[in-house]
Amino acid sequence: MTPNKRERLYDLLPAIQKLRDAGNGEPLRALLSIIDSQVDRIDGDIARLYDNWFIETCDEWVVPYIGDLLGVRGQYAFDEKTISMRPFVANTIGYRRRKGTLSVIERLVQDVTGWPGRAVEFFQLLATTQHLNHLRAVDLRTPDLRDTNALALIDGPFDRAMHFAEVRRIASSRGKFNIPNVGIFLWRLRAFEVDRAPAIPQLGVGPGRYTFSQLGCDQPLFNPQRTDLDPGRVVESAVPGALRARALYDESEAARTALQEAKPPRWVYFEPQRPSFRVFDVLDEIAPELIQICDLSDWATLPPAKSIVVPDPPNGPKVETTRVAVDPVLGRVAVVSGAQPKALLVSYWFGFSAPIGGGSYARPDPATDPSLTSFDVSAVDRTQLVDGGLMAALGTWVAAGRPPAMIVIHDNAIYQVPDLAVPAGGKLILRAADGMRPVLRPTAPWQLELAADAALTLNGLVVEDQPLVVTNKQASSTVSDHHLALVDCTLVPGLSLDESGTPLSPDAASVQFAAGSQGPLILTIARAIVGRLDLRAGPCTLAVTDTIVDGCGGTPDAIGGAGDTTIDRVTIFGSVTARSVEASNVLFDGTAIVERTQIGCVRFSFVATGSQLPRRYMCQPDRALDGAAIADAPLIRERMKPSYTSKRYGNPCYAQLDAFCPDEIKTGAADGAEMGAFQMLQQPQRMSNLAAALADYLRFGVEAGTFLVT
16 A cells, blocks of 8 residues: 555654554654655655756746856846747757848747747848849839739838838838848737627618627737748738738639639638638638628728639539628628628637737636636527627526626627626626637616625626726625726727727716715726726725726826725826825826825836826936936926827727837836836837847848837
């Protein structure tokens, strides 16, 4: 019989000692069990020693040490959740054997930064006077004006047109086309998948018009990142960028021609394992060859359907007609032939900087609690635009007496949702399953009633059309806390969007603390995108991390009437009023007024002019103004304002700092990253690592410059 591992030392004792120990209450057995636990830890560490000799199996903390043995230098050590340096260290020897080649540089960029990149030797795109002994067929001074696909690629990473020489340095990202120059084009945005979500019909423009976005607005479709198309070089169809209509049009037309000639089509964007998008008539997928790519900017005029004559040997040729037209630039789809479907479902990819807000990405499960009753929800009838399955699950929860529960939504449908009342001491978690992005659409302001010591968590959801109205109820005269947590959620700024993505209610609040509430509210917001927070009705302790708070340019405060507030790694578009503030790495894009300035601190943040905040440490523009002449102060304040690629929710580059943003903002966080919600991306550190790595792997005399595609 194998002895208990935890008592292996005790089992080595003679029987007489065990008998004596048992007579004394087994103190020796208790002592040896403690020693056993430490021996087990030593055994586990010895077992890991062998694995830690190899880069493929070692612990993350060992990676820098193995890299140091290989002479890998100048690499910032990231958090493992951000990016691991394991691939770079693992491939170092292979890179050194092939250093200087474009394929190595492209793989180096991916391993070091985690972003896909394309390397371009600009001397190959120089227009030159050719020698008859060395002719270059592609060196044409004038591009072919009939090749619209090539014209669309000019000045991009896949440019094929010839250019005149530039003398500006490429290191400043200004000059490009010169003999020693190599350009590194980077795609920083990520593509997130939405699978089998309902397309939204557009009212007032005729039947059969839909948008891919579940919010009913235009949204460019993105290409998923692929790593298996071309092992040598990065190609356009492998990077997570916005889809080009021309590229998809050429592929679909070539596929239809191949089918008519009884040849198998060659799919790239529509390859079966990971297509760029799919369209379903309810649950029946529409074949890619029956989808035509076109411009649908004018809803009133739809393109005519195209016919395909497909050979069918047993029965002769058959004629098929394209079913739908898709505009990937605007994210629109229209039915061009056949009967109108009962429901149109779409699978597609959208672009964004980071996994925050309601999105189809993996989210950590809440702590396992066996006391929670579990309910699973999925759409009952996919022909209905708005499903009632969540209503039924919450009704079952109410009928069961509102026990502590977790309700998980397992698809990307749009759901009706009733008002919620969490009983005293109760707990309710309403969350989306990993990889899902369901949309909740209340028909009226969503009333959330929290009794004493109740806790409600919303996780991974998108809420549109109506605000959250929180009401606190006390069971007795004893003051109790009420907890509301918004984790990985999107409360659409402005409640809902029009076709162009403009907020329809820019002054409306996403979260409102109802008047007459009793007892303090503890509101926690993490990795979320929310509109205005109206908390003036009662005491509210607010904690916000890794979040975008968007006031939509309206006149009310973006955060109004908050109590004691803790903000970390947050971008706030609009003004803030609060009782007290502890803030770190925050972009206050509007004025911030705090009642109690004698407590709290604001660190490593941008503070707008006119703000009234507690003491500041390493903030901007304070640091830039330190020691500057009084006459220069207005110019410095103007220069230090953060600038963004887009401030409109729904744009893939929403809240992203642009190339013209001051470096003091882009590297002003406590760890040297950018201030605001995207500090987690560690973008300055990635760029620094890339610059250090390129210095070791570029050919002698070659100078590199980086260009941000997204």
